[in-house]
Amino acid sequence: MVRLIIVLVLMLFISPSILYPDSGKERSHGDRNKLLRGCASCHKGHGVYNTPMLSERKEVFCFRCHGNSIYAENAKRAGDIAKDVRTSNIQREFEKPYRHPIEKIGIHRYGEILPEADASMPRHSACGDCHHHHYVTEENKMAGVRGTSKDGVKIRIAYEYELCFSCHSYSANLPAYQTNKAEIFNSSNPSFHPVVAPGKNIDVPSLVPPLTASSLIKCTDCHDNDDPAGPKGPHGSNYRYILSKNYTTTDGSEGPFQYELCYNCHRRSSILSNESFPLHDLHISTAGASCRTCHNPHGSSQYTHLVDFNRASVMSSNSGQFGYIDFGVRAGQCALNCHGKDHDPAVYPGATPEYSPSLSPVPSPSPYPSRYPFGK
Secondary structure: OHHHHHHHHHHHHHOHHHOOOOOOOOOOOOOOOOEOOHHHHOEOOOOOOOOOOEOOOHHHHOHHHHOOHHHHHHHHHOOOEOOOOOOOOHHHHOOOOEEOOOOOOOOOOOOOOOOOOOOOOOOOOOHHHHOOOOOOOOOOOOOOOEEEOOOOOEEEOOOHHHHHHHHHOOOOOOOOOOOOHHHHOOOOOOEEOOOOOOOOOOOOOOEOOOOOOOOOOOHHHOOOOOOOOOOOOOOEEOOHHHOOOOOOOOOOOOOOOOOHHHHOOEOHHHHHOOOOOOOHHHHHHHOOOOHHHHEOOOEEOOOOOOEOOOOOOOEOOOOOOOEEEEEEOOEEEEEEEEOOEEEEEEEEOOOEOOEOOOOOOOOOOOOOOOOOOEOO
């Protein structure tokens, strides 16, 4: 029996295909031309307690090849990886101010249930939550990892968002400031960015080609490395929310950098020339309202056009009304109070010769006939 066990262990180290029958050069960690010792390039005897025979704690083990260049050079000198192998420095991304919290060690468990069913469990992130070390390939970084469907069902990943939903949807331990992204992107909502399904609005003149109103986007189109020359993926960023570009959520002056993320897909010239909404420029440039003041970049469970007012800066109108009504093509009504201007309610499409919109408070009731709408 002892001899049989020894033989089986040796066979696993010599030929990993026994454990993973279709492993081989197509798998980054199954290519013996890259990992010269095969399984033994990573697994070193019994290793450290509570690790899968690794020489270091598993939360940092991946950085032996995917960290600072000195670590990869050490691995090459040890004969673990080939000298011509080029690896990305993922460790550097986790040193940025906004990152997935892999530093919370000792929380990840093999075979853990995601989304979390226990509200008391501390939130965490580990390399193994997104990447399966045996199955990962250059073309499919999520290979071998189970995801969560838009309905909360554990499935084999077909779409990138299904990986993200494992932690950012139905988890019982979601922080109070986070929302269930599966619910926000639900295609039955009045509006949503087209991650799970094409958007409902067919009139989006600001889109940057080749994007169209029927296009689908991915989570990583917004949440990605802020360094375009660095490794792809939402490991870390210098911008809040692990965004690839700057996105200012507080009110202030308008500029290409303030809403760089939004302008990556929506032409700034179109937004400021009021092609999609007749008072965009007034709100953004004159009033200094952030895109987030009126819009939720994920979606809205209440209103069309991603309208989801930021209650940190938008309040009820003087009469206590609050909300938005869509009247159809580029027309609507808002009841609220922001920037010292009372919309009680205010109707657009826009200004008329009889009234030029301003930021001054509007008298209530308005002296202007209803056929002359103004404001937002």
